[in-house]
Amino acid sequence: MGGDHGPRVTLAACRQFLEHHPQARLLLVGQPESLGGFAHERAQIVPASEVVTMDDPVEVALRRKKDSSMRVAIQQVKDGAAQVAVSAGNTGALMAIARYLLKTLDGIDRPAIATQMPNARGGATTVLDLGANVDCSAEHLLQFAVMGAALVSALHEGTEEPAVGLLNIGEEVIKGNEVIKRTGELLRSAAESGDLNFYGNVEGNDIFKGTVDIVVCDGFVGNVALKASEGVASMIVGALKQEFKRGIFTKIAAVVAYPVLSALMRRMDHRRYNGAALLGLRGLVFKSHGSADILAFEQALIRAYDAARNNLLDRVRSRVAHAAPLLGPAAAQPSP
Amino acid sequence: MGGDHGPRVTLAACRQFLEHHPQARLLLVGQPESLGGFAHERAQIVPASEVVTMDDPVEVALRRKKDSSMRVAIQQVKDGAAQVAVSAGNTGALMAIARYLLKTLDGIDRPAIATQMPNARGGATTVLDLGANVDCSAEHLLQFAVMGAALVSALHEGTEEPAVGLLNIGEEVIKGNEVIKRTGELLRSAAESGDLNFYGNVEGNDIFKGTVDIVVCDGFVGNVALKASEGVASMIVGALKQEFKRGIFTKIAAVVAYPVLSALMRRMDHRRYNGAALLGLRGLVFKSHGSADILAFEQALIRAYDAARNNLLDRVRSRVAHAAPLLGPAAAQPSP
Numbered sequence: 001m002g003g004d005h006g007p008r009v010t011l012a013a014c015r016q017f018l019e020h021h022p023q024a025r026l027l028l029v030g031q032p033e034s035l036g037g038f039a040h041e042r043a044q045i046v047p048a049s050e051v052v053t054m055d056d057p058v059e060v061a062l063r064r065k066k067d068s069s070m071r072v073a074i075q076q077v078k079d080g081a082a083q084v085a086v087s088a089g090n091t092g093a094l095m096a097i098a099r100y101l102l103k104t105l106d107g108i109d110r111p112a113i114a115t116q117m118p119n120a121r122g123g124a125t126t127v128l129d130l131g132a133n134v135d136c137s138a139e140h141l142l143q144f145a146v147m148g149a150a151l152v153s154a155l156h157e158g159t160e161e162p163a164v165g166l167l168n169i170g171e172e173v174i175k176g177n178e179v180i181k182r183t184g185e186l187l188r189s190a191a192e193s194g195d196l197n198f199y200g201n202v203e204g205n206d207i208f209k210g211t212v213d214i215v216v217c218d219g220f221v222g223n224v225a226l227k228a229s230e231g232v233a234s235m236i237v238g239a240l241k242q243e244f245k246r247g248i249f250t251k252i253a254a255v256v257a258y259p260v261l262s263a264l265m266r267r268m269d270h271r272r273y274n275g276a277a278l279l280g281l282r283g284l285v286f287k288s289h290g291s292a293d294i295l296a297f298e299q300a301l302i303r304a305y306d307a308a309r310n311n312l313l314d315r316v317r318s319r320v321a322h323a324a325p326l327l328g329p330a331a332a333q334p335s336p
Numbered sequence: 337m338g339g340d341h342g343p344r345v346t347l348a349a350c351r352q353f354l355e356h357h358p359q360a361r362l363l364l365v366g367q368p369e370s371l372g373g374f375a376h377e378r379a380q381i382v383p384a385s386e387v388v389t390m391d392d393p394v395e396v397a398l399r400r401k402k403d404s405s406m407r408v409a410i411q412q413v414k415d416g417a418a419q420v421a422v423s424a425g426n427t428g429a430l431m432a433i434a435r436y437l438l439k440t441l442d443g444i445d446r447p448a449i450a451t452q453m454p455n456a457r458g459g460a461t462t463v464l465d466l467g468a469n470v471d472c473s474a475e476h477l478l479q480f481a482v483m484g485a486a487l488v489s490a491l492h493e494g495t496e497e498p499a500v501g502l503l504n505i506g507e508e509v510i511k512g513n514e515v516i517k518r519t520g521e522l523l524r525s526a527a528e529s530g531d532l533n534f535y536g537n538v539e540g541n542d543i544f545k546g547t548v549d550i551v552v553c554d555g556f557v558g559n560v561a562l563k564a565s566e567g568v569a570s571m572i573v574g575a576l577k578q579e580f581k582r583g584i585f586t587k588i589a590a591v592v593a594y595p596v597l598s599a600l601m602r603r604m605d606h607r608r609y610n611g612a613a614l615l616g617l618r619g620l621v622f623k624s625h626g627s628a629d630i631l632a633f634e635q636a637l638i639r640a641y642d643a644a645r646n647n648l649l650d651r652v653r654s655r656v657a658h659a660a661p662l663l664g665p666a667a668a669q670p671s672p
Contacts, residue, residue, distance in 0.1 A: 118571070119571065120570070120571045120574055120575070132505075134505065134512060134513040134516075135513045135514070167560060169468075169470065169555070169556055169559040169560065176470060176556065177470040177471045177556060178471070180470075180556075203559075203560070203563045204559070204560040204561065204562065204563030204564030204565070204566070204567055205563045205564065205566050205567030205570070206567070207564055207567055208564070208567035208568050208570070208571040209567060209570075209571075217560075219505070220505055220512065220513060220516075220557070221556070221557055221560050223505040223539075223540070224503060224505065224539070224540040224553070224557050224560065224561050225540065225560050225561060225564040226540065227539045227540030227541045228540030228541065228543055228544070228561040228564055228565050229540070229564050229565060229567070229568045230540070230541050231540055231541030231542070231543055231544035231545060231565070232544050232565045232568045232569055233568055233572065234456070234541070234544070234545075235454070235455065235456045235544040235545075235604075236569065236572050236600075236604065238456055239456070239600055239603055239604065240596075240600055243596045243597075243599045243600050243603075244593075244596055246596075246599075249595075250595070250596050252592070253592045253593045253595070253596050254593075254596075256588070256589045256592040256593065257580075257589045257590075257592065257593040257596075259585075259586070259589070260576075260579045260580055260582075260586050260589050260590075260593075261579075263579045263582075264572075264575055264576055264579050267575055267579075268571075268572065268575065
């Protein structure tokens, strides 16, 4: 039901996804009157009478709308009817409901949101946290690093030991605030014990250089870095369009340069990187951008499908268990 | 003496600057054998026997090289022989020496570094702190806001009450960590008392949209946002070059599109924004990028000159004094 465009986009993306993935099955969760037109032998409608809106406060989504499509979808994961849930809805509500229904894994204090950003190597850098974890301890950041490594190993074949960088304001170990310095120590210990492939400190530009596979930071810094980057990219694209529209000669230049510019846009297309993972829960949940179009929402479905097929949950669980001695209090006492 | 290119670039920039500014006078501080070739009726050489290198630890720059060009230049400001100092050298050393020699203003706990970034409105957004203030209190961030307002009012005619935004992860007042929420309260109080034109929370992309004149953040977040932005811009420019080089047709397209692309590059040219202000000291100091070329270093000289002509120091002092009741302990007890 979710996202800015609702079932018009999500259902079209589901149809494409099913065509491209002959082994996949979908449960479409939502109001039957909105989803009723969708018929496919590998799809099934699961009714839910309510919808969480983008403006709903978390409390409303969590306590009042108990039959929302979001909640029923995550319940399918909890019940084992689905291996992974995908939503383009309200991120705060999704995280709160997922956390409430699924609970966090042993060894994890807080779930994190991991997204991908394109890099100059032609690949993507995974960055976490982009969730709402605004005050993180060193142990939280270590947990993010371990979960990020599990995610990248599940989604990128041949990357069993992805390189992890700690986002900082310089490469030297003495840089950063106390939490960051302590995190550096923990990550070095994790590298020594074979739990992580720790590269060292990285800086903001390394996200886009592709220096490492995974960049770890708290949710505040991650959010600012992501949005600042989007802002620069929009500004450059906007300025490029303006310059090409300036006069008759530049308009001709635009026509001649069109194939090159569209190749560039394809390469930078953020839709290709849609589908952020909610990590650290006892079940798999992926978040699509609210503004996703058909192509973008299908990408989120593909990413979720690959994560489920490649046992992301088991990978997170076993990596967290292995790193337990370093992970702090949450790892020491298994939750019920 | 400073910067990656040394006097070859800085002296050429000084010559241009003097030609363009018939009222300006320069003191060139450094080793006479390096600067000796420079003769101009409005320039004078002030000898200094040592040079702080980019790799010198702060302690070495501060305690061991007591006759460095950096230190002697700042001493000129302290002695009143110069109204402002400009350096393209080691930022950490420059800040430490400036702080040691000049001291902070009454009401200011920590100096900040303010830089400009281009925005989609064709202007520039001033962002601070980009210095090494990695753990800031709400009072520190308020001090940055007040100093940033003084800077923008001095450098941009007709902007007496520049709009200030607080960098956060959402527009709503409930967003962010405790320090950010408390900073929001202080900034709202400052707006009520007429000390600031506070816009509210802004997000990373607002820096480049040009939503506000000034974006306030701690030095860690500011550094990450700046470097991430540089990373995206480099990636896009790199990809554009690659796409245009791909084949014979795209190379022709590059020739046709060249005037448009160079107009774009001029518009985004970071050299035009060179010259960051060290704010909060009892004297004016500006920092040029170490990699500055002649055009860029001249920009830093111009910015410093404009700041001095427009009484930046008095503006900071009077704004800080006016906001003293809100600024916390440092404002309450005038330093000796």
